[in-house]
Amino acid sequence: MKKIQYALIIFLMLFSTKNILAQQDTITKQRKARQLLRKGNDLYKKQQFTDASVAYQKALGSNSNYDKATYNLGNALYQNKNFKEAIPQYEHTAKTATDKITKAQAYHNLGNAMMESKNYQGAVDAFKNALRNNPSDDETRYNLAVAKKLLEKEKQQNKDDKNKDKNKDNKDKDKKDKDDKNKDNKDKDKNKDKDQDKDGKGDKDKDKNKDPKKDNKKNPEKPKPQQGKMTPQQIKQLLENLNNEEKKTQKKMNAKKAKGKKVKQEKDW
Numbered sequence: 001m002k003k004i005q006y007a008l009i010i011f012l013m014l015f016s017t018k019n020i021l022a023q024q025d026t027i028t029k030q031r032k033a034r035q036l037l038r039k040g041n042d043l044y045k046k047q048q049f050t051d052a053s054v055a056y057q058k059a060l061g062s063n064s065n066y067d068k069a070t071y072n073l074g075n076a077l078y079q080n081k082n083f084k085e086a087i088p089q090y091e092h093t094a095k096t097a098t099d100k101i102t103k104a105q106a107y108h109n110l111g112n113a114m115m116e117s118k119n120y121q122g123a124v125d126a127f128k129n130a131l132r133n134n135p136s137d138d139e140t141r142y143n144l145a146v147a148k149k150l151l152e153k154e155k156q157q158n159k160d161d162k163n164k165d166k167n168k169d170n171k172d173k174d175k176k177d178k179d180d181k182n183k184d185n186k187d188k189d190k191n192k193d194k195d196q197d198k199d200g201k202g203d204k205d206k207d208k209n210k211d212p213k214k215d216n217k218k219n220p221e222k223p224k225p226q227q228g229k230m231t232p233q234q235i236k237q238l239l240e241n242l243n244n245e246e247k248k249t250q251k252k253m254n255a256k257k258a259k260g261k262k263v264k265q266e267k268d269w
Contacts, residue, residue, distance in 0.1 A: 033063035040072060049080040067096050071106060078109065083116040094129070104134035111143055120151035 040055030056073035059066055074089030090110035097103045111126035127144035131137065 029062040030066075033059040033066050033069065036062065037066070037069050037072065040069070040076070044072065044076055044079075047079075049076045052076040053080065065096075067093055067102075070096075071102075074106075074109060074113075078113055078116075081116075083113045086113045087117070100133040104130045104137060104140070107133065108137065108140050108143070111140070111147065115143070115147055115150070120147055120154055123147040124151055 036055050036059035040052045040059065043049075043052035043055055053073060053076040056069045056076060059069040060073065063069070070089050071093040074086045074093065077083075077086035077089065087110060090106050090113060094103055094106035094110060097106060107126050107130035111123045111130060114120070114123035114126055124144065124147045127140050127147055130140045131144065134140070
């Protein structure tokens with residue numbers, strides 16, 4: 001029985017010692033975190049934002065729940081223009097902060113980081129949350145108005161770009177339709193020209209197949225008088241021949257004109 005009591009006492013002593021050591025370790029880390037926070041603040045005041053960020057990160061390494069180090073790290077990153085990296089620091093502080101003023105400050109700075117990142121919708125939401133926690137903050141109210149204007153401008157720009165792309169697509173489609181139509185009309189013109197060439201060739205072939213002897217039979221030439229003068233019949237025959245030649249020439253000219261004429265196109269309304 002005494003052995004059991006001794007064993008229980010030793011166990012309690014060891015357990016207590018372990019808890020004491022753990023508490024001491026926690027206290028040591030918290031002290032170290034506070035020292036690193038102060039160091040970061042001194043560097044921040046000297047505008048050495050990169051070194052300040054390192055100090056705050058080390059402070060969080062010693063105490064990951066150190067909200068002040070998280071918030072100050074966000075500020076140092078923001079001052080160093082690392083806006084996207086600052087955003088999660090402010091978001092964490094806004095969620096974990098227990099008092100409304102700290103929440104409002106975190107949301108305010110989150111809105112600024114969102115605006116710098118051109119996330120205007122996120123900025124509007126952040127500034128609204130800041131005002132919910134601190135309605136009397138005029139600076140936040142002004143920043144909210146600016147963010148709203150930038151958001152409206154962005155939406156209008158996106159709308160204009162969308163309409164511009166749509167108009168461009170319509171123009172490209174109209175141009176394609178017009179080109180296709182012109183191509184079809186050109187093909188029609190080419191086919192008509194081929195048909196006219198065939199018709200003209202047929203007329204020429206007919207002229208070639210004419211028997212000059214038959215023509216001579218229809219219009220026999222009479223011998224000219226020896227005196228060098230033409231009889232009235234010869235003059236009449238000569239005029240008829242000239243008239244026939246003129247008709248043939250006119251027919252060929254008309255065929256050439258018809259060949260060069262294009263089909264009339266319908267208007268594409």
